[in-house]
Amino acid sequence: MDSRSGAPTRRQLLSAIAKVGGTAALYQAMTTLGHAAETQFHGPPSLQGARPGASVIVLGAGLAGMLAAFELRKAGYKVTILEFQNRAGGRNWSLRGGDTYTELGGATQKVAFSPGNYLNPGPWRIPHHHRTLLHYCKQFGVALEPFIQFNHSGWVHSSEAFGGKPVRFNAAAADFEGNIAELLAKSVNAKALDDTVTQEDRDKLLEALKGWGMLDNDYKYSASLRASSHRGFERPGGGGVNGAPIPSKDLYSLHDVLDPQVWTSMAFFMGHEMQTTMFQPVGGMDMIGKAFAKQVEGLITYNAKVSKIAQDDKGVAVTWTDTVTGKTADAKADFCVCTIPLGVLGQMDLQVTDEMMAAIKAVPYSGQVKIGLEMKRRFWEEDDFIYGGHSFTDQEIALISYPNNNMFGNGPAVLLGAFAREMGAYRLAGLTPEQRIEAALAQGSVIHPTSYRKEFASGASVAWSRVPWTLGCCARWNEDTRKEHYQTLVGLDRRIVLAGEHASYVGCWMEGALLSSIDAITRLHKRALEA
């Protein structure tokens, strides 16, 4: 393995293993080399040799559908895509100034953002380990830029701690760690852990707690320059005569830093999907959908509302209506890749097994609400020194997320004024678009009291439970539904296979849609060759 001696590199080694033993052997080898655990993606599918004339109809021009079409056409299939909307991308979507959006219930919003600004109602950030998506972004020429997920300067707000006032994440997290370290050091010194931890490890532990938790020589966490070097200063160091820093006078209390808003924020940033480094496309998330669409140009029929999917021994017939002309037609193909969201699919006339129909109907969708607010200036940068990242709150809006593009810019910018889930989303979805903006402004003003309303220019909201073409944001599996329905849902139903984030364990992420699509078409291709 010493490359100086001309021995094979890891890459060459893995490549050789893959050739001899296939993916399973490759995976085994990667694990041994300590490099697995990051992705289930091992390169684009290598589908070849479709039977002459074999055809596939793909339902839905989201990422899963377009990837299926792209790879199946490459394999030799005749491919067509039916798409309900007048654009490709599906939930990969950006709203810009001039766009119009009508939700279920009829409320229509005309977006008034300035040129270059956007809201990504659906996906908005890409983990570095979502290799499938990153692979195709590179292949299809989508430029990416960092999405500043973790910002120590963001605000944390709990209505039940810190007197209801927002506090900086760094101060709250430092005080949480300091208190945890002090309490554990106290336990160690009181010999409470002598039966559990060896003497050697107790010594190491005390050293670690002191260094990690910024404890003093008495293992106390106290107001000091040392604590301030993590939590922030009353006045930080400067230059010249008055350069000396002044430490924080007070620390937050144990009671306050134990508030769930503090440790859920800390745990959030340690979440596998949320860990740095994250990315976003330059110019809006829909740059990805547009790049995919360019690859399957000419294959997509837009404004096509599917009402029936039938199949027999010879093929699949899809009945659809042109929502512009009102004309109805049947589309036929040998096989079908269906990426229609389950809530919509379940209402169609489907020729699938009872088990498949039960699976389709078993999985509810979540109903996140996102609200974009255009502000006249970047007060979070200029006044609060926050560049990207999030502030968290226990109000309905759940968070404020700051734009990661055009930092230090002078013009107006769009921040994410709500990413509501659960009850908060339910409440906000029940409001009119105007009322949602008002709620976002009222709640956001708790975090940014002096600037939020003052700088507000315009807003737009998407309540996913009211999105006509998905009836929800993404599939919400639980342990029971996984056990009872997942394998049925992803299985081939004669000539039909489902794909999308709902047919994956990476739910709500574009990566899940793509990995599902690759798995589905790989099996479909195998089945087609056997047919």
Added chain:
Amino acid sequence: MDSRSGAPTRRQLLSAIAKVGGTAALYQAMTTLGHAAETQFHGPPSLQGARPGASVIVLGAGLAGMLAAFELRKAGYKVTILEFQNRAGGRNWSLRGGDTYTELGGATQKVAFSPGNYLNPGPWRIPHHHRTLLHYCKQFGVALEPFIQFNHSGWVHSSEAFGGKPVRFNAAAADFEGNIAELLAKSVNAKALDDTVTQEDRDKLLEALKGWGMLDNDYKYSASLRASSHRGFERPGGGGVNGAPIPSKDLYSLHDVLDPQVWTSMAFFMGHEMQTTMFQPVGGMDMIGKAFAKQVEGLITYNAKVSKIAQDDKGVAVTWTDTVTGKTADAKADFCVCTIPLGVLGQMDLQVTDEMMAAIKAVPYSGQVKIGLEMKRRFWEEDDFIYGGHSFTDQEIALISYPNNNMFGNGPAVLLGAFAREMGAYRLAGLTPEQRIEAALAQGSVIHPTSYRKEFASGASVAWSRVPWTLGCCARWNEDTRKEHYQTLVGLDRRIVLAGEHASYVGCWMEGALLSSIDAITRLHKRALEA
């Protein structure tokens, strides 16, 4: 304060307070509003009304010197700058392909990096709260991009833990937190803290430890999907039939995660100067020096080696030699701002008080060593899924830092192969440039065993103890020298004032140089008006 009612915004309020009560009142008000503690910068200095014909000579065209020249000229002074090197910027410096650098001892390196690639031997990252620097970057048109400081996927390597093998930061940090949480929960449940923590807070604490530390229902940290959702998976979730994730089979031991490399890495990211969001100039750190130099174009005399600084009641006389022509001259001015690093300054013929001379000689400089390695491809991105950020090691190189520009690019890229301090720096500085590269490759190969040598193209190193024009990297004050010498060092010595990072409490940072400069020229201007 309700902006709906037309009441003043926070910004308007602060502006009004500043007008009435000056900076101190402004600071007081900012503290009350909860927004201080981020910077000592409150806008550029407002110097006006220099006496007609008054002149200042600035020694050194680093950031401190150029800022002094820029602001003093604006105030009406006749300003000249003497600079030892043939370029401006000082330690704000980037090495690029074609550059030649000769260190003390005579070793010369010709940098062979590909076009567009660079090493920043000095400053390389900008904290979001370094407002002075950010202010002037914006004013002078320096484009910034995120510097990915915190990367959960970086490697942590200790020769004394984990069998000497590098481990991912996320796994080590998650297991550290999990173990800490489990031990503290055990102490709480064993009633070891009943005298210290109230019953209500004990309940909150157990909930917090479970949620933050990923404990199970028995308050144990164990191999599980739950633990893997922070530390990483044996196989993460995917799509379709084999989509189910497989959790890590093993966790790191308490003994291993208590290794100082783990918790010092964790604490590092919580350090005030190191917290996200950080920035770097697009195109190399010297874009800042170049932008400053453009503002003081025509004021700088290059290749000017100062040997003597004299002063009397009427003015300052600086004796200098042109290092190209060998010609010696005297430059005279009413006042002098001297930014020459202390180790160099202490060897000159200086007409200052004994106390000032003692202060100048009291402060040693650190001797960091940086090594840039150009690699033929971005294997850390392609193979290890690391985009920016650092890997840490207890070897001499201390870390590997991955480039934050041109991510996903195909061409060669320069990573920072060493940022050595203390003994490691001492050792590396003693080697020839060729030996340093070999050491960096040998030590870096421990982190990236299969690619490091294989992909290596060329390297360059800067050992700051051998940099002829600074004789060190930056000033190393301690508590005693601060007490004895700091106020003398920053004080006006009749007509001479010192400025630079060494005259600040933000040592080793560009921000310290700028804040020091602003403070120095503000006092100098006051003195000049009194004269």
